[in-house]
Amino acid sequence: MEILLSELAKELGGEVVGDGSRTIRGVAPLETADSSQISFFSNRKYKAEFLGTSAGAVIVAGGDAEGEKPASASLLVVRDAYLAFAKASTLFHRQPTYPAGVDPRAAVEADAEIDPSATVMPFAYVGRGVKIGARTVIHAHCAILDGVTVGEDCLLYPGVVVREGCSLGARTIVQPGAVIGGDGFGFAFEPARMRHFKVPQSGTVQVGVDVEIGANTCVDRGTLGDTVIGAGTKIDNLVQLAHNVEIGPLSLLAGATAIAGSTRLGKGVVIGGQVGVIGHLELGDGARVAAASAVFTDIPAGAAYGGVPAIDQKRWLREQAATHQLPELLKELRALRKKVEQLEKER
Template identity: 35%
Template sequence: MKSFNINEINEILNGILEGTTTNLITGPEQLEKAKSNHITFIGSKKYADLWETSEASVAIINEGIVAEPGENRALIRVKNADLAMAKLLEVFSPQSPVLEEEIHPTAHVDKTAKIGVGCKISAGVYVGKNVVLGDHVILYPNVTVLDDCTIGKNSIIWSGTVIRERCHIGNDCILQPNVTIGADGFGYRFCPEKGMLIKIPQIGNVVIGNGVEIGSGSCIDRGKFSSTILGDGTKIDNLVQIGHNSVLGKFCIMAGNSGLAGSVTLGDGVVIGGSASIKDHVTIGAGAVVGAGAGVMSDIESGKKVLGYPAVESREALKQWAVLRRLVKQS
């Protein structure tokens, strides 16, 4: 078990230390659950009162929040407690599963595939024709990488993920379990002559930039005749749907159960809240925020925040909700 004294922790965080403690810290924990061997964090004033009753010996706290360390307890003041805690979580992070063999005997790796230095290919993995894996790629058990795909260096693909043919993954990406990259886009048209829905072939691919993370159970559909694109640094939560030919800029965030229909464009830094839905062919400008559960039916300007279903500018949505509450009270 890893353990650190208060001075060692402050060297990692480079904060301002108030008070001290003789207790060794063996891990981080929430304020309410922490014991004397834990470090916790206070990123908002509304949690400051919990510090008095918490058993934690140390708290990482934002500058400007009023709190006192107390007896045998310490505060480490930083500019951003969330980022400081992220740094500390890396220190306490347990080791990932160890893969002893470079290529497990039960894995199938096509003879035309090019495998970089230091790659790990686990049990039950399928690597198809002309696949290229950069250096130090890790494929955990039962990953499928079909023909003509590329995966950049240091990327980690967790169990059950399927990367279909001709798709490209950048460097330093993480695909959590059971992600699907390059499934057919949802394209059908009714044919009067045949009296049935006709499937529109989807012959494009998916291109994912560097440093992208995709959560468990998410699906990124291939383009109809070009590419579905995720920009560098974009982070996708669990159970997210991204439709064919959508283009996401750099550092976008999509929370769980949200979805993009086909041909949606997101500018850099767009944030999509949980369970939000975006209509096809909509463009959302850079830095815009879509609130949880919103339904976006038309374009959104850069920097705007929208709420509601159908989504409107946040201040307008709050006014509408206030009026509805007053009407309910009067009825």
């Protein structure tokens, strides 16, 4: 694909500073882009790469169009540079398309309902009573077990497992190896027989529209009732959502996060990587948790928390700054102690 920079500006709702007649044939990072490619600049940390780029054009926000500019690149000025770059990149990297229909090497139960425009690839399994919507793509080696509903325009990559009775909303993307609806971790100890008695996990997982679930992420089914992922939520790789967790719409969960059973996240919650959240908590709308934190208490709406245990982020940052001063403070304390001891001897 190729497009004039002026036409790309119209597509993205921006303005060109420089030569709008340049032909753009792709996207690339600032440091490797050539004159036929467009890049973006939104982080001041990369100012040197911005000024030295060989890109034909650079997407910038309004403020970054002022002051120093690259010697040869035109600028495409928009309100949000990263969002505009994402849209530009989408134009140059279209998702592959697949022929509709069920491959004869797939195993499909007789009563499954698969829209004629959907695609089921070789060695996938589609169970009894499954419903698969229009234009959905089920890649090889997926297992869609009994009673599952998959909405229209979904994309399930190889090795995805969706267990009995779960539901995926329209335009859901599930990356390779994810498991939706595995059993929750529920056991009752039986002293008389010295064993952990497995509690049946009779709920399901209900996934809203426009959700993305990362590779090797596990979303457990509810013990009673459902585990719920709200519309527009994006979940990174290697995330664990336990039984009956509820994730509000438009939330973001970074990699290696683990959320224990029955915890509820509100709308637009942002969780950094490697965060652990214990069970039965409430994280309010817009709450944010810094990476590598451990959450043991409810978090109010709009609050930012961090640390182990997670506390108000401003306080946590002050505590971290104070911790780095401890060696010097200890030296001062030892010196003061010696002075006090000397003064006591001189009495």
